[in-house]
Amino acid sequence: MSILDVDYTGLYLCIEEAHKKALETASPVLAAFSCVVATVDPLSLLERAQGYHDSYAFWKSRDPAVCMFGWGTEVEINVQGETRFSEVQALWRSLLEHSVCHGPLGPRLVGGFRFDVDGNRDPCWRDFPDACMSLYKTLVVHAPDRNWLLCHCYVDPGADVAVLVASYKKHIELLCGREKKLAHGSSNFALYEPANAAQWKSKARLAVEKIQCQAFTKVVLARSVQQVHDEPINPGALVRALSSNSQAHLFAFSRGGSCFVGATPERLACVLDGNLHTHALAGTTRRDEDAAIDRRLGEILFESNKERHEHALVVEAIREALTPLVSELEISQEPTLHCLPKVQHLNTAIRAKVKREVCLLNIVAAMHPTPAVAGHSRQAALDYIRKHEELDRGWYAAPLGWLDADGNGDFIVGLRSALVSGVNCRLFAGCGIVSDSDPEQEYQETCLKLSGLQQALIDSARPIVSLMRA
Structure with missing residues (x-):
């Protein structure tokens, strides 16, 4: 049945x-x-x-x-x-x-x-x-x-x-009629990184120098690590483990023998009945189990000139991209804190009415990639990424979503994600580099972003109870 x-x-x-x-x-x-x-x-x-x-x-x-x-x-x-x-x-x-x-x-x-x-x-x-x-x-x-x-x-x-x-x-x-498949039985894995910490921080240091020479104002550098597990990774169990993050959008796209899976905090654009809502999400710090320390970390993030500057670049770029496509554009005057299990971000809500002749994919094309995932100015940042990042992002940091026949739809940004194929798992994370970025701190930020998915991989390896056949 x-x-x-x-x-x-x-x-x-x-x-x-x-x-x-x-x-x-x-x-x-x-x-x-x-x-x-x-x-x-x-x-x-x-x-x-x-x-x-x-x-x-x-x-x-x-x-x-x-x-x-x-x-x-x-x-x-x-x-x-x-x-x-x-x-x-x-x-x-x-x-x-x-x-x-x-x-x-x-x-x-x-x-x-x-x-x-x-x-x-x-x-x-x-x-x-x-x-x-x-x-x-x-x-x-x-x-x-x-x-x-x-x-x-x-x-x-x-x-x-x-x-x-x-x-x-x-x-x-x-x-x-199928039973739920059990998670893989072990979280043991070998870790490989194409560019080690020193190499990545050297790339970040060079980017800071270019920004200080006014080549561009911001660039987002990503890195990947590869985990080779001793048992095949179960994408379903991994998404189940990620679902404990109630503030994230979850996704899993399976094609061929691979599955791109993640829990992203960032929406690119959602349109329902002609109403658009999106947000600017940039500026990051860690969370802490101690409520007082956690609150203070959020205050420091909110007061940081460096983080506010990085955030403002994203807000302005979204404003410029949307202005020809929408009316009644409303952008919150001040950001708020968007808190996730491992990190917290500066977040600015943005709403508008979509012009009659505009479709959702017009908006996606105009907005992608935002300075939150590429940099500013866009073309200079992309050119720099292509030359120096030495990484194929694939669908990482890209638009993922759906649209229907009535013009409604929702696209998120594929962050906090991994490409899973059998025992192999490639995890991706990036951070924004601006003129006063510290390469060591930026590297630690990528480690922090990777840690949530790494923990979910460990959790997904724990045995789960199979349901009876329906």
């Missing part, structure tokens, strides 16, 4: 209507069917999907609280090059042109983009294109008040409707 009570009659009628239109147009037609289902935890589905040989995506955002799990790629928009955002939008509109939609939810694309199409290339990211947005065969969407199942079917004129519906039933029951 499936844990999802699916209206297969409704699915049949939707696909049947799309098939008639496909026959009329002599071309495939997208069918999107949705129905309300009983409460189901998308994270549980993610855990069940481990070892299931197909791509999947898990997403959990806060404010608004939305959790999704999609599995089985039905249609994939895969684009390479600088124009990836506009090309994805054009292909999305083409898919929607003759689509047939039944139910409360319309079709929903989920996926991500590469940080820099002109940056270094590493084979570890080969399964993650410059842009890849997918319509999953089935997508469970969980909101605080209800749950939906959304089915996407690209119906060919020569298709057999009954066979298609039967394939969806088998697909759903295959995943929902």
